Amino acid sequence: MKKSVWRSVATLGLCCSALISLPGCSPAPEIPPKKIEITANDKMKYNIAAFDVTPGQTVVVTLKNIGVQPKASMAHDFIVLKQNVNALRFVDANSPYAAKSQLAPETEKDVVAHTKLLGPGESDTITFTAPYVKGPYEFLCSFPGHYGAGMKGVMNVQ
Numbered sequence: 001m002k003k004s005v006w007r008s009v010a011t012l013g014l015c016c017s018a019l020i021s022l023p024g025c026s027p028a029p030e031i032p033p034k035k036i037e038i039t040a041n042d043k044m045k046y047n048i049a050a051f052d053v054t055p056g057q058t059v060v061v062t063l064k065n066i067g068v069q070p071k072a073s074m075a076h077d078f079i080v081l082k083q084n085v086n087a088l089r090f091v092d093a094n095s096p097y098a099a100k101s102q103l104a105p106e107t108e109k110d111v112v113a114h115t116k117l118l119g120p121g122e123s124d125t126i127t128f129t130a131p132y133v134k135g136p137y138e139f140l141c142s143f144p145g146h147y148g149a150g151m152k153g154v155m156n157v158q
Contacts, residue, residue: 033058034130040076040118040141042067044149052156053130059155063115064123071119072099076146079103080112080139080155082131087138091147098143112137130157 031054039047040063053059063078075098081087093104101117113128131137134157141151 031057033060033127035060035062037062037064038078039064039066040078040151041065042069042074044074044141044146044151046078046141046151046153049153050156051153052158055130055132055134055157057130058127059113059130060125060127061113061115062123062125063118065118065120068120071117071122075101075117075119075143076141076151077115077117077143078126078139079114079142080128080137082110082112083133083135083137085110085138087140087147087152091140091142091144094142095144103142117143130155134158 034051034053034057036048036051036059038061041047061078063076065076067074067076081090090107090110093107097104098117103111103114112131113126115124115126116122118124137155137157139153139155140147143151
């Protein structure tokens with residue numbers, strides 16, 4: 001009995017080693033991180049409206065607030081929403097939390113990634129893994145009034 005178990009384990013190990021060494025069975029090549037630099041200004045606009053990533057790719061986003069208005073009236077953040085999240089409802093739910101620089105607890109489940117809320121001259125860098133499900137993922141600024149003014153875009157996972 002012991003010999004047959006060990007023989008089976010040895011055979012399985014040899015088979016696995018052979019499969020791994022086949023050219024068609026090698027691991028997928030590693031995709032370099034996608035680095036995105038986004039600026040936000042006092043006109044409530046991002047400098048980009050869309051960017052593309054690959055499923056599972058490491059994404060590094062740096063948001064820079066290049067505006068001069070005080071943080072209390074013109075702060076900016078960058079939030080990537082999960083698919084099928086109603087952005088307007090998300091923004092409305094987070095409005096009371098804007099001054100606290102945090103997300104509403106009930107909306108945290110709707111977020112892929114987010115930066116801090118930034119005042120003039122501040123920047124924040126976040127690193128996250130792109131979702132494995134292909135499709136569009138909306139990004140936005142959650143500061144009150146900014147989404148409605150057009151401070152939004154799309155991260156395309158393709």
